[in-house]
Amino acid sequence: MKSAREIARFLDEYxxxxxxNGADAFRTRAYANAVRIFDNFSENIEDVIAQDALTKIKGxxxxxxxxxxxxxxxxxxQAYEKLRxxxxxxxxxxxxxxxxxxxxxxxxRSGLGIEDLEGLSAACxxxxxxxxxxFGKKTQENILKGIEHIKRxxxxxxxxxxxxxxxxxxxxxxxxxxxxxxxxxxxxxxRRETVKDIDIVLSSTDPESSTNCFVEHESVSxxxxxxxxxxxxxxxxxxxxxxxxxxxxxxxYVLHHFTGSKDHNVALRARAIEMGMKINEYGLFTDDKxxxxxxxxxxxxALGLDFIAPELREGxxxxxxxxxxxxxxxxxxxxxxxMLHLHSTYSDGADSVAEMAAAVQKRGYSYMGMTxxxxxxxxxxxxxxxxxxxxxxxxxxxxxxxxxxxxFKGIESDILxxxxxxxxxxxxxQFDFVVASVHSxxxxxxxxxxxxxxxxxxxPATTIIGHLTGRLLxxxxxxxxxxxxxxxxxxxxxxxxxINAHPARLDLxxxxxxxxxxxxxxxxxxxxxxxxxGLDHLTYGVGCARKGWLASQDVLNTLDVNEFGRFLRERT
Numbered sequence: 001m002k003s004a005r006e007i008a009r010f011l012d013e014y015x016x017x018x019x020x021n022g023a024d025a026f027r028t029r030a031y032a033n034a035v036r037i038f039d040n041f042s043e044n045i046e047d048v049i050a051q052d053a054l055t056k057i058k059g060x061x062x063x064x065x066x067x068x069x070x071x072x073x074x075x076x077x078q079a080y081e082k083l084r085x086x087x088x089x090x091x092x093x094x095x096x097x098x099x100x101x102x103x104x105x106x107x108x109r110s111g112l113g114i115e116d117l118e119g120l121s122a123a124c125x126x127x128x129x130x131x132x133x134x135f136g137k138k139t140q141e142n143i144l145k146g147i148e149h150i151k152r153x154x155x156x157x158x159x160x161x162x163x164x165x166x167x168x169x170x171x172x173x174x175x176x177x178x179x180x181x182x183x184x185x186x187x188x189x190x191r192r193e194t195v196k197d198i199d200i201v202l203s204s205t206d207p208e209s210s211t212n213c214f215v216e217h218e219s220v221s222x223x224x225x226x227x228x229x230x231x232x233x234x235x236x237x238x239x240x241x242x243x244x245x246x247x248x249x250x251x252x253y254v255l256h257h258f259t260g261s262k263d264h265n266v267a268l269r270a271r272a273i274e275m276g277m278k279i280n281e282y283g284l285f286t287d288d289k290x291x292x293x294x295x296x297x298x299x300x301x302a303l304g305l306d307f308i309a310p311e312l313r314e315g316x317x318x319x320x321x322x323x324x325x326x327x328x329x330x331x332x333x334x335x336x337x338x339m340l341h342l343h344s345t346y347s348d349g350a351d352s353v354a355e356m357a358a359a360v361q362k363r364g365y366s367y368m369g370m371t372x373x374x375x376x377x378x379x380x381x382x383x384x385x386x387x388x389x390x391x392x393x394x395x396x397x398x399x400x401x402x403x404x405x406x407x408f409k410g411i412e413s414d415i416l417x418x419x420x421x422x423x424x425x426x427x428x429x430q431f432d433f434v435v436a437s438v439h440s441x442x443x444x445x446x447x448x449x450x451x452x453x454x455x456x457x458x459x460p461a462t463t464i465i466g467h468l469t470g471r472l473l474x475x476x477x478x479x480x481x482x483x484x485x486x487x488x489x490x491x492x493x494x495x496x497x498x499i500n501a502h503p504a505r506l507d508l509x510x511x512x513x514x515x516x517x518x519x520x521x522x523x524x525x526x527x528x529x530x531x532x533x534g535l536d537h538l539t540y541g542v543g544c545a546r547k548g549w550l551a552s553q554d555v556l557n558t559l560d561v562n563e564f565g566r567f568l569r570e571r572t
Contacts, residue, residue: 005531020091124140157196158474165241170200176210186258187261198240200243253280264319311330330545331554342528344356355532374422376416411434415438417441421436434463446481458493467528470507472504490521499525510548514548517554
């Protein structure tokens with residue numbers, strides 16, 4: 001039986017398909033309302049469906065009730081499958097273009113007969129969209145930029161999706177009796193935010209049997225290559241996975257080689273040559289004699305280097321740092337002591353404050369910061385002042401019953417276009433802390449957007465800047481900013497900048513994390529969890545921090561509850 005949240009996502013997709021096919025506004029509005037109903041559904045949905053009581057819910061008619069019931073029980077619905085089959089795939093691709101919603105796509109289709117990205121791109125270049133209402137020159141330029149972005153990243157997948165796919169394969173290989181060692185390699189192991197494919201390195205006592213285990217796994221949709229040492233498959237997720245099978249003696253060298261990056265490997269080969277050695281995929285050699293290394297630690301040691309964590313292997317001075325013994329002791333997930341950017345049912349979260357607090361406490365953390373959306377965020381059920389006060393009262397009660405675990409009273413306050421925050425100062429100063437974020441007006445130019453953030457940083461209530469660039473991986477580029485100016489201002493005002501750990505964001509980008517730290521900025525790692533499972537996204541944020549060379553002491557929420565409380569008091 002599907003959950004209410006899963007039903008909401010299904011209805012949202014069904015509504016999108018209806019809009020793409022030109023359904024009338026009254027009908028699509030009914031489905032959009034139903035999405036909100038099931039997103040905030042508090043009753044036991046299984047019981048409601050079993051009692052055939054869906055139609056008793058205001059806004060749920062007979063046809064929608066039948067659709068929801070069928071989906072909840074079967075995992076799909078005939079009407080959905082029929083509508084999906086009738087919808088050209090190209091229209092779904094067009095949905096990925098920023099600024100193009102289903103209504104606009106339907107207008108393009110009905111007005112110009114365009115049903116795919118290629119046709120849309122040609123129409124924009126030729127100015128054909130001028131004939132349609134609401135599609136001016138600037139809009140067409142933005143559409144072209146969006147299409148270019150899609151094409152640039154069309155063969156890549158988000159790290160979390162790749163990790164999930166890799167985990168199933170690796171678990172199966174780990175359980176196989178012939179397996180000696182197995183590990184993911186490539187950009188996945190280096191904790192990149194997106195990956196092109198999955199690389200797995202395996203040592204085995206029975207290569208043929210291990211290969212069979214890999215290519216015959218239930219997640220495989222297509223066998224691309226099947227060989228004694230190398231195999232490649234296409235997974236049902238659409239991601240390609242490659243397997244290298246080697247002897248256990250070769251394993252450390254092959255693992256290092258296929259972990260990469262290319263720039264790291266080139267620099268390491270140059271160092272080996274300087275030392276009178278050579279490296280290839282199967283070993284480290286003096287003359288023709290392989291230097292035996294049991295693991296990567298001994299491999300690096302043979303080259304006069306401290307162990308270089310996979311996250312740092314990007315050809316960015318990590319070899320020089322390892323040679324000098326100045327690599328940082330990178331932060332670990334277990335170093336995090338509190339969760340600071342969380343949402344509840346007070347705004348657009350799926351779980352209550354109490355449920356979020358219990359889940360955070362159960363995971364071993366000593367505190368959390370509740371930061372529902374602020375009042376201008378109508379799209380997300382932002383809190384009016386009376387709701388803020390109700391939440392504070394609830395938190396006071398929970399802090400009494402859950403002590404020593406502590407809930408800090410926070411808010412995710414929208415940074416308005418002029419850089420101000422969206423409560424009166426008399427309210428803002430009563431929060432324990434404020435996450436200030438941009439959720440609107442993404443199209444400001446570089447100077448205007450930078451000034452917007454600088455003004456927000458200057459506000460005495462601002463504690464943390466949330467998801468700085470606003471990017472959505474593979475979907476939306478971040479807006480342009482003067483990062484250095486923002487880092488300098490944040491360091492001066494002791495304002496933290498978060499790594500938003502949601503795998504669709506990972507914002508700050510790891511390439512900026514080290515620069516922010518060097519500028520004196522305190523980084524926080526926040527899940528931005530809107531439901532309990534979102535707490536698990538912490539691992540991606542920590543990976544990003546590690547790629548940015550951060551140690552435990554560089555991260556705000558590695559402080560214990562008393563230290564964090566002191567940090568907040570000393571800022572004011």
